[in-house]
Amino acid sequence: MRIHGTDVGQxxxxxxxxxxxxxxxxxxxxxxxxxxxxxxxxGLTRSAIRGLVGELAGAxxxxxxxxxxxxxxxxxxPMVRLNPHGATVLAIEILVDSxxxxxxxxxxxxxxxxxxxRPRGHLSVDSVVADLAGLTRELQASVHDPLIGIxxxxxxxxxxxxxxxxxxxNLGWVDVPLGAHLARALGTTIPIAVANDADLGVLAEHRxxxxxxxxxxxxxxxxxxxxxxxxxxGVPLTGVAGYGGEIGHMxxxxxxxxxxxxxxxxxxxxxxxxxxxxxxxxxxxxxxDGVEAVLRDAEAGSPAAVAALHHVGRWLGIGLxxxxxxxxxxxxxxxxxxxxxxxxxxxxxxxxxxxRALPAPRAIVRIVPASLGADAPLLGAAELAFEPLLxxxxxxxxxxxxxxxxATA
Amino acid sequence: MRIHGTDVGQxxxxxxxxxxxxxxxxxxxxxxxxxxxxxxxxGLTRSAIRGLVGELAGAxxxxxxxxxxxxxxxxxxPMVRLNPHGATVLAIEILVDSxxxxxxxxxxxxxxxxxxxRPRGHLSVDSVVADLAGLTRELQASVHDPLIGIxxxxxxxxxxxxxxxxxxxNLGWVDVPLGAHLARALGTTIPIAVANDADLGVLAEHRxxxxxxxxxxxxxxxxxxxxxxxxxxGVPLTGVAGYGGEIGHMxxxxxxxxxxxxxxxxxxxxxxxxxxxxxxxxxxxxxxDGVEAVLRDAEAGSPAAVAALHHVGRWLGIGLxxxxxxxxxxxxxxxxxxxxxxxxxxxxxxxxxxxRALPAPRAIVRIVPASLGADAPLLGAAELAFEPLLxxxxxxxxxxxxxxxxATA
Numbered sequence: 001m002r003i004h005g006t007d008v009g010q011x012x013x014x015x016x017x018x019x020x021x022x023x024x025x026x027x028x029x030x031x032x033x034x035x036x037x038x039x040x041x042x043g044l045t046r047s048a049i050r051g052l053v054g055e056l057a058g059a060x061x062x063x064x065x066x067x068x069x070x071x072x073x074x075x076x077x078p079m080v081r082l083n084p085h086g087a088t089v090l091a092i093e094i095l096v097d098s099x100x101x102x103x104x105x106x107x108x109x110x111x112x113x114x115x116x117x118r119p120r121g122h123l124s125v126d127s128v129v130a131d132l133a134g135l136t137r138e139l140q141a142s143v144h145d146p147l148i149g150i151x152x153x154x155x156x157x158x159x160x161x162x163x164x165x166x167x168x169x170n171l172g173w174v175d176v177p178l179g180a181h182l183a184r185a186l187g188t189t190i191p192i193a194v195a196n197d198a199d200l201g202v203l204a205e206h207r208x209x210x211x212x213x214x215x216x217x218x219x220x221x222x223x224x225x226x227x228x229x230x231x232x233x234g235v236p237l238t239g240v241a242g243y244g245g246e247i248g249h250m251x252x253x254x255x256x257x258x259x260x261x262x263x264x265x266x267x268x269x270x271x272x273x274x275x276x277x278x279x280x281x282x283x284x285x286x287x288x289d290g291v292e293a294v295l296r297d298a299e300a301g302s303p304a305a306v307a308a309l310h311h312v313g314r315w316l317g318i319g320l321x322x323x324x325x326x327x328x329x330x331x332x333x334x335x336x337x338x339x340x341x342x343x344x345x346x347x348x349x350x351x352x353x354x355x356r357a358l359p360a361p362r363a364i365v366r367i368v369p370a371s372l373g374a375d376a377p378l379l380g381a382a383e384l385a386f387e388p389l390l391x392x393x394x395x396x397x398x399x400x401x402x403x404x405x406x407a408t409a
Numbered sequence: 410m411r412i413h414g415t416d417v418g419q420x421x422x423x424x425x426x427x428x429x430x431x432x433x434x435x436x437x438x439x440x441x442x443x444x445x446x447x448x449x450x451x452g453l454t455r456s457a458i459r460g461l462v463g464e465l466a467g468a469x470x471x472x473x474x475x476x477x478x479x480x481x482x483x484x485x486x487p488m489v490r491l492n493p494h495g496a497t498v499l500a501i502e503i504l505v506d507s508x509x510x511x512x513x514x515x516x517x518x519x520x521x522x523x524x525x526x527r528p529r530g531h532l533s534v535d536s537v538v539a540d541l542a543g544l545t546r547e548l549q550a551s552v553h554d555p556l557i558g559i560x561x562x563x564x565x566x567x568x569x570x571x572x573x574x575x576x577x578x579n580l581g582w583v584d585v586p587l588g589a590h591l592a593r594a595l596g597t598t599i600p601i602a603v604a605n606d607a608d609l610g611v612l613a614e615h616r617x618x619x620x621x622x623x624x625x626x627x628x629x630x631x632x633x634x635x636x637x638x639x640x641x642x643g644v645p646l647t648g649v650a651g652y653g654g655e656i657g658h659m660x661x662x663x664x665x666x667x668x669x670x671x672x673x674x675x676x677x678x679x680x681x682x683x684x685x686x687x688x689x690x691x692x693x694x695x696x697x698d699g700v701e702a703v704l705r706d707a708e709a710g711s712p713a714a715v716a717a718l719h720h721v722g723r724w725l726g727i728g729l730x731x732x733x734x735x736x737x738x739x740x741x742x743x744x745x746x747x748x749x750x751x752x753x754x755x756x757x758x759x760x761x762x763x764x765r766a767l768p769a770p771r772a773i774v775r776i777v778p779a780s781l782g783a784d785a786p787l788l789g790a791a792e793l794a795f796e797p798l799l800x801x802x803x804x805x806x807x808x809x810x811x812x813x814x815x816a817t818a
Contacts, residue, residue, distance in 0.1 A: 166769035216649035239737020240625035243770040250731035263765040322659035328648020356672040360575035361652040
């Protein structure tokens with residue numbers, strides 16, 4: 001047994017590391033701040049902030065610039081901002097119909113990004129990994145900053161500890177050691193963290209999107225599959241191994257149809273893209289263009305399209321009511337297809353929630369569409385890759401000897 | 410905006426408080442330890458432990474006794490244990506068919522407890538509060554140790570910030586400011602924390618019962634209503650206001666019957682006591698005796714009793730499969746009626762989970778009956794009341810001037 005404590009013998013180093021982390025995390029999550037704002041935000045003294053910011057500047061992680069004087073009294077306080085080129089991560093996204101890669105700088109600025117649409121259907125792991133290695137080479141031709149981590153978002157059930165994709169039914173993958181495959185293809189020993197796309201989507205919406213400043217958020221993101229991610233009390237709800245958040249596979253309709261996960265009547269079978277398209281009389285694989293067609297038809301008054309949207313909206317509302325009762329979120333963020341159809345199903349969702357959610361949590365929750373679009377999982381992958389640096393920037397302070405590059409020859 | 414940081418100007422006091430907390434929390438959660446074990450568990454130096462334990466002993470919070478020599482080499486290290494009389498809390502439990510009060514000492518020892526069964530049905534808040542004040546007076550006649558907090562478990566939806574019971578359908582309460590009522594009836598200004606009974610049940614099972622050492626736990630506890638509580642990553646899942654965990658009111662059967670919450674087809678309507686009794690041909694209000702009768706009948710081969718148990722087991726399995734997919738827990742703990750019927754429905758539950766839970770989280774989860782029985786919410790209420798002391802025992806160190814008593818005249 002080990003209980004939490006602070007080693008008195010090392011306490012000044014522990015405190016220094018915690019303070020560096022507070023500064024870097026604050027700037028990363030909230031943007032540039034003046035030294036005075038950092039003093040106010042951290043509770044540290046002015047001289048402590050000056051010293052710590054100096055250390056970070058020495059390591060190339062922050063830059064300082066004179067503040068523009070805005071008519072407030074007192075001496076202008078230098079503005080401190082993260083240097084996006086001081087530390088970068090490679091973010092990768094593997095969805096059912098696209099792959100993407102980006103290099104993101106500290107502070108969250110995307111320095112380069114490539115997205116490639118792909119036909120849907122099962123894809124071999126080898127071909128996906130080879131394509132991603134190609135995208136990575138392209139990105140690295142234009143960005144040469146130090147790379148400190150790799151984050152991967154994949155539309156599947158992922159074991160966080162080693163990046164094993166237990167199951168990605170819409171890609172056709174079972175027990176794929178994706179982290180290891182990528183490390184080999186990229187020829188790198190830089191840490192690779194893999195997670196479920198919706199779990200990273202909610203992280204991105206929380207840091208940079210529709211849920212900034214909200215610590216209890218449920219994210220629902222439907223396309224071929226229906227994924228979910230939650231943040232409760234500011235902490236991602238991952239479960240014991242990282243498999244948590246699979247709201248698409250909560251039983252919703254015991255009399256429902258077969259789900260590709262092997263069960264029947266999962267929420268996904270009632271609120272996923274396939275359900276909407278089929279009910280509207282389109283092929284279940286008509287994809288995003290099909291969804292747009294359903295919305296156009298509904299606007300033109302097509303009864304089938306209107307009924308299909310009503311069905312999906314009703315089941316969305318039923319499932320969300322249960323999740324509101326379970327998780328008591330302040331915000332529900334609807335991503336991908338569900339964000340797109342939200343204006344059409346809003347009233348239906350709200351009617352179900354009014355009937356089925358308990359009054360207390362219902363009075364608190366708001367439902368909004370996502371704001372980051374298809375990039376949410378990619379940006380979340382970058383956040384995942386930055387996490388070790390945010391938790392302990394001291395590991396980089398002093399390490400000024402230039403870029404670490406992937407060997408992708 | 411305020412970002413986390415440590416005020417350098419106060420850092421030695423901050424570190425001292427954190428270290429006192431680590432020791433007291435460790436002893437409270439894990440039991441007595443030798444000074445050597447505390448050194449190993451906290452990472453603090455031997456002299457730091459001696460000094461901090463001395464401070465705690467001076468405040469009456471711990472006692473030290475020579476260790477029994479067990480043949481291990483080296484000098485025996487004094488055993489440090491919490492003094493249950495050094496700080497106590499009043500724990501209160503308000504269930505549908507009983508009320509209880511206990512005085513619990515630091516470390517978790519119950520020093521005195523009274524439980525009173527009551528007929529089911531709606532109860533006025535005033536009568537419950539008056540009865541609890543009476544129980545408290547009885548307890549205080551026998552225990553005179555310093556009382557530092559009051560924790561209350563109630564079978565309802567509770568706002569944590571102020572102890573408002575938004576809704577307790579089985580008691581007939583709506584928007585009852587229970588914390589304020591109790592403070593007035595007890596004539597005290599000691600902090601009163603109120604929470605949902607199942608949320609406190611899982612806290613107790615986590616600290617003292619079937620889920621010790623397990624940081625990802627789902628607790629399901631059915632009686633008249635079906636409550637739930639979850640701990641994820643070691644942290645209680647409360648939601649933004651404390652309303653979280655209402656798994657009994659997740660929509661389960663869209664074609665189901667009316668629920669007393671106002672919705673239809675809630676999980677509670679399929680797996681609650683009323684469902685079991687009605688399906689077995691008994692009155693829905695036959696209570697715990699009725700449940701025992703169903704189990705006896707099932708053992709004797711009664712088809713109605715067997716079918717009733719199968720129905721409840723099947724719906725338990727369906728709902729648990731969804732919760733396993735959502736929360737990825739290591740352990741599911743079944744309390745109250747669900748713990749009682751578990752031996753009879755185990756195979757049915759497991760069959761549903763095998764079909765409906767995703768392979769990855771399914772391979773991890775175990776299902777066990779609760780181990781603390783009806784006392785779980787009461788013990789959880791004590792844990793809730795101890796939390797401020799565990800987080801900052803420094804607030805008590807030096808405060809040695811005797812007992813703080815409730816004025817219950």
